Amino acid sequence: MYAASQPAEQSFQPSDSVTSASIPGPHLVATYKSGREIYAEGDAVEKCYQVATGAVRVYRLLSDGRRQVVSFHLAGEMFGFEAGVEHRFFAEAITETRLAVFGRRSIQEYSRELLALALTGLARAQQHLLVVGRQCAVERIAAFLLDLSNRQGGVRQLRLPMSRQDIADYLGLTIETVSRAMTKLKERRLIALRDARTVEIMRPDALCSLCN
Amino acid sequence: MYAASQPAEQSFQPSDSVTSASIPGPHLVATYKSGREIYAEGDAVEKCYQVATGAVRVYRLLSDGRRQVVSFHLAGEMFGFEAGVEHRFFAEAITETRLAVFGRRSIQEYSRELLALALTGLARAQQHLLVVGRQCAVERIAAFLLDLSNRQGGVRQLRLPMSRQDIADYLGLTIETVSRAMTKLKERRLIALRDARTVEIMRPDALCSLCN
């Protein structure tokens, strides 16, 4: 089956696949205020996390201050596992966030389940690479909005927890370009903006065909 | 530890980490001619592979023909594991290539080892994302050449198995831009080109500081 013949939906997976493989071991719950650091680059990798409520960004900085957001994590999704003993990224709460925290022990006991999570993360990263590597600004925003929607079960009404700057750093654009792309999608009636953070997807199909 | 204070080397890992975790189960060896398909999008995921000699590209196509190469795999490196039951990418031999092929059984028995591989793949994909998302053409080429060099133990003399088109599709550029960037690096005496496919890295340090 070739890419050309596939509907765009298959590019984006609902978060169930991530949620379903959560580690059943013992864990505690912690609350993080908006903007608070969860772990930093260089920290030992010894926990992994599941978002209960709220949202998280994982990112990296270049020495000149450029930032690349590698992933966002919404309610139900897991993150924090990395190759090696040290984190290579920063993780921060975007809004007030509650996390279930799993210790090293649970991690070792569930390599089977973690493998599924890691492979899902890999698939996401590679899909993201496709978007950032080969699509224009409007296509990137379309793919981003669809992805967010699909990860929440296909809801039409989206509340964006992240700022334009976060989105820009995730998609490899600037805030201005993100803003202009949003405006274009609005003008074409593919989406509607109640306010900057509240997006309604009017024509998911059309949005979809934009990003293939 | 912050990104700004780290030498760029730490961004690139030698392939040992991939090689060392290879699955010790039974396997057969197959030979692929240059350009031959190893698996296609939509194929069932039931094997995984280790490159004995040669090189492999893993990529995806958009409906309009744009191609994103997601990864290259050199001698010693493993690939082919993906989330879900179907491949979402194509894999092809770039040059004449010999592969060790592992069956589904070995895969299930070694989830521990595969987890390490998957996490390494994830780290690579995220590093690649950083390059494609936030660096300019010359920086991308510099990062690419350094990565290739480091994956072969830091050799200075590189034989590129892939074409300019492959590199362009890997870095999210066009062949022309790849060519111009190479020329610029040559003019600055950071690299030397014996011919288009044979690169000598003259100043690894300078190349490194280019891509942070």
Place this chain on the structure above:
DNA sequence: CGGAATCTTGACCAAGTTCAAGCGGTGTGG
């Protein structure tokens, strides 16, 4: 109400793409 973020819009600029032509090595046939 005032002030600070955050977001949007406009005008200009630069990096990269597109289109087109030329170069250089390789392989084939007369």
Place this chain on the structure above:
DNA sequence: CCACACCGCTTGAACTTGGTCAAGATTCCG
């Protein structure tokens, strides 16, 4: 052995997209 065509790579010129800089609009909150 040379002529020629082919392929991959390089180079140049015009164009386009997105970035930069600057100014305004909107929202959020004290």
